[in-house]
Amino acid sequence: MKKILRAYAFLFPISLTLIALDQWTKSLVRTNLVLNEFWMPVEWLAPYLRIVNWHNTGAAFGIFQGKNSVFMALAFVIITLILIYFPMTEDDDFFFRLALSLQLAGASGNLIDRLSRGYVTDFVSVGRFPVFNVADSCITMGVVVLLIGMWIEERKTDHETRADDHPESLGA
Secondary structure, three states, X not given: OHHHHHHHHHHHHHHHHHXXXXXXXXXXXXXXXXXXXXXXXXXXXXXXXXXXXXXXXXXXXXXXXXXXXXXXXXXXXXXXXXXXXXXXXXXXXXXXXXXXXXXXXXXXXXXXXXXXXXXXXXXXXXXXXXXXXXXXHHHHHHHHHHHHHHHHHHHHHHHHHHHHHOHHHHOO
16 A cells, blocks of 8 residues: 555656646636637747647647547546556656656646547647647657656666676676
C-alpha cells in the first residue's frame, strides 16, 4: 500500500498542476476571444506566433474531425491504464514515470473539454503548424521524455555490457 501511495504522490502533483494550467489557459482564451479570433501577443512574431480560439472535435493536427466520442473513449482507456499501471513502475525510473504523468495530464485535460464542451479548445498557433494547447503539449512532451529515458537506459545498458565484457578497460 505504501508503494501505491508513493507512486501516486509522484503522479498526481505533476498531472493535476498541468491539468489546471491547461484548463486555466483554455478558459482565458474562451473568455477573451470569440471563435476563430486571433491575438498577437508579440507583434514582431506575427504571423509566426499567435493565439486563436479554435474548436477541435478530432485528434492532433485536426485529423478525424467529428470523432469526439471515439477520442473520449480512448482517453478513458488511457487514463485508466495509466492509473492502474503507474504503481507498478519502478521508483527509480524517473523518465518513464514523468512521461506517464505528462500523458495522464494531456489525456485528462482534453477529456475535460470533450465532456464539458463537446470539443477541445486549441489556441497556440505557430506558423503553419496545427493549432494546439497545453494538454497536446503534455502528450507530445510525454513521448519525448519517454524516448529520452529509453535512450539513456540503452546507453547505460550498453556501457555496463561493455564493462562486463572488457573489465581491463576500466582499470581492473
